[in-house]
Amino acid sequence: MKFIEKVVLITGGAQGIGKATAKKFLQEGASVVICDYDESAGKTALKDLNDEKLDFFKVNVTESSQIDEMVQAIIEKHGRIDILINNAGITLDGFLTKMHESDWERVISINLTGVFKCTKAVAPIMLQQGSGVILNASSVVGIYGNIGQTNYAATKAGVIGLTKSWAKEFGPKGIRVNAVAPGFIETGMTAAVPDKVLNLMKEKTPLKKLGKPEDIAAAYLFLASEDANYINGTVLSVDGGLVI
Numbered sequence: 001m002k003f004i005e006k007v008v009l010i011t012g013g014a015q016g017i018g019k020a021t022a023k024k025f026l027q028e029g030a031s032v033v034i035c036d037y038d039e040s041a042g043k044t045a046l047k048d049l050n051d052e053k054l055d056f057f058k059v060n061v062t063e064s065s066q067i068d069e070m071v072q073a074i075i076e077k078h079g080r081i082d083i084l085i086n087n088a089g090i091t092l093d094g095f096l097t098k099m100h101e102s103d104w105e106r107v108i109s110i111n112l113t114g115v116f117k118c119t120k121a122v123a124p125i126m127l128q129q130g131s132g133v134i135l136n137a138s139s140v141v142g143i144y145g146n147i148g149q150t151n152y153a154a155t156k157a158g159v160i161g162l163t164k165s166w167a168k169e170f171g172p173k174g175i176r177v178n179a180v181a182p183g184f185i186e187t188g189m190t191a192a193v194p195d196k197v198l199n200l201m202k203e204k205t206p207l208k209k210l211g212k213p214e215d216i217a218a219a220y221l222f223l224a225s226e227d228a229n230y231i232n233g234t235v236l237s238v239d240g241g242l243v244i
């Protein structure tokens with residue numbers, strides 16, 4: 001029980017990696033808040049995880065007012081936020097020449113500006129506490145780029161920039177900031193990727209398999225723990241050794 005009395009906020013926590021991460025932190029004794037813009041998935045997650053220390057808020061990470069209301073409600077209930085996991089993200093893939101500006105803008109607004117807005121809302125609380133951990137979802141695609149993912153790759157590379165900047169800005173105040181760069185993980189997000197591409201990625205992965213949401217959850221748990229207390233500003237690849 002490494003996280004007793006810790007309060008964890010996970011964006012996009014209703015499904016996939018976020019939900020698996022919520023489960024792991026609950027198992028370690030934390031109070032967990034998941035937020036998601038998919039209300040029905042959020043309610044299902046509440047039912048599935050079935051834990052009185054879990055709360056769900058319907059929040060779109062592009063909407064500052066919704067984020068602020070949630071943060072205020074968390075502070076009223078718990079008085080603190082120890083760990084923020086900026087996990088919410090989407091893909092809207094397409095070759096550059098066919099990519100609509102709206103697809104570019106939507107992915108930027110959720111995957112990059114959403115991380116900015118959530119962190120801007122939570123950081124003052126952590127600064128007041130003099131402690132905290134911020135973990136951001138990057139991707140193997142943010143490191144190496146990927147065909148058909150101009151918008152997504154830009155956001156995931158951007159997240160690395162945010163992570164390193166905040167590690168410098170907040171490190172002296174007792175707040176660690178790191179990113180996780182997953183490879184191809186079996187979730188709803190990759191369910192949309194054609195089998196041909198997934199098989200190619202499996203082939204290119206030295207471990208010859210896709211990752212599971214729990215593999216990424218374990219990385220978040222480690223980076224949030226005291227075991228990682230000298231790890232700051234890093235990007236932890238959890239990709240089976242994949243180089244794309």
Ligand SMILES: NC(=O)c1ccc[n+]([C@@H]2O[C@H](COP(=O)([O-])OP(=O)(O)OC[C@H]3O[C@@H](n4cnc5c(N)ncnc54)[C@H](O)[C@@H]3O)[C@@H](O)[C@H]2O)c1
Pocket residue numbers: 011012013014015016017018035036037038041059060061062086087088089090110114137138139140181182183184185186187188189190
């Ligand atoms: N699955 C992978 O292979 C993979 C690889 C690298 C990085 N990632 C990153 O990990 C994170 C989680 O991905 P996943 O595979 O679990 O995806 P997922 O689609 O299973 O889950 C993402 C969750 O985020 C929520 N969400 C999306 N936009 C939102 C918004 N504007 N406001 C609030 N919630 C929102 C969705 O409703 C969903 O519940 C994402 O940031 C993704 O880019 C995933």
